[in-house]
Amino acid sequence: MGWFEAIVLGLVQGLTEFLPISSSAHLRITAALAGWGDPGAAFTAVIQIGTELAVVLYFARKIGKIISAWFRSLYRPDYRGDPDARLGWLVIVGSLPIVVLGLLFQESIQSAFRDLRLTATVLIVFGVVLAVADRVGAKRRVLDSLTVPHGLAYGFAQALALVPGVSRSGGTVSAGLFLGYTRADATEYAFLLAVPAVFGSGLYELSKIGEGTSPPWGPTILATLVSFAVGYLVIAWLMNFIKTRSYLPFVVYRIALGILLFVLMAAGALAPSAGPRF
Numbered sequence: 001m002g003w004f005e006a007i008v009l010g011l012v013q014g015l016t017e018f019l020p021i022s023s024s025a026h027l028r029i030t031a032a033l034a035g036w037g038d039p040g041a042a043f044t045a046v047i048q049i050g051t052e053l054a055v056v057l058y059f060a061r062k063i064g065k066i067i068s069a070w071f072r073s074l075y076r077p078d079y080r081g082d083p084d085a086r087l088g089w090l091v092i093v094g095s096l097p098i099v100v101l102g103l104l105f106q107e108s109i110q111s112a113f114r115d116l117r118l119t120a121t122v123l124i125v126f127g128v129v130l131a132v133a134d135r136v137g138a139k140r141r142v143l144d145s146l147t148v149p150h151g152l153a154y155g156f157a158q159a160l161a162l163v164p165g166v167s168r169s170g171g172t173v174s175a176g177l178f179l180g181y182t183r184a185d186a187t188e189y190a191f192l193l194a195v196p197a198v199f200g201s202g203l204y205e206l207s208k209i210g211e212g213t214s215p216p217w218g219p220t221i222l223a224t225l226v227s228f229a230v231g232y233l234v235i236a237w238l239m240n241f242i243k244t245r246s247y248l249p250f251v252v253y254r255i256a257l258g259i260l261l262f263v264l265m266a267a268g269a270l271a272p273s274a275g276p277r278f
Helices: 003-016 023-034 040-058 060-075 083-104 116-136 148-162 168-178 183-208 217-241 248-266
Strands: none
Touching: 003 023, 003 040, 003 217, 023 040, 023 116, 040 060, 040 183, 040 217, 060 083, 060 183, 083 148, 083 183, 116 168, 116 248, 148 168, 148 183, 168 183, 183 217
């Protein structure tokens, strides 16, 4: 992987991580259309650390309150009913599904799940799911009413993003909308829930960078820094956008992209296993 390729993939990661359109799918598709090799699951996991650092910075005050209240709840009974302490516990609960399923399906994540036919299919299917959730969700609940069953439901939805094309934010936001949460609160919890999962996955995959077919350290660090800067701007834009708009534009985009992928593969312009020049 060269420096230019790293900058492009960092931009793609930053632009798409927080939108419900799947950053892993876009990294995969961008590499394939450019004729580059598949950047791989390890590279994808590591540069996502950059975008999650953007989440930590954007929600620094909220995250600080959650961590502080959670630690106090460990030894002070009066803090165990605190909303921020509860949210800290529920982020932990919601993170369990992706940890377990990520370890169980590690081999598939790095191989079979990266087939572009599967990516195109789930782009379309989960685009429809997001559209239905956004249409039928009551949009009345707030994070203070989050429960353990709801936290687990969010967590299993997040785990679906192990398949490129599902979208971590799209899956968790859809779950939140189906459960009746407002767009803003469903999105905020989706971002908070992603922090431990992405940092855990990225740190787990760090040792693979620079080995075998994985990209070298230099371009990987550059892509991570680019994704951080762009990701922060996207978070700020999205949190304002969803206050007055629906997720319909992202639904249309997902379905159109999925159809385009199928057309390109049917025409022989794009290989399902990816990356040939054409």
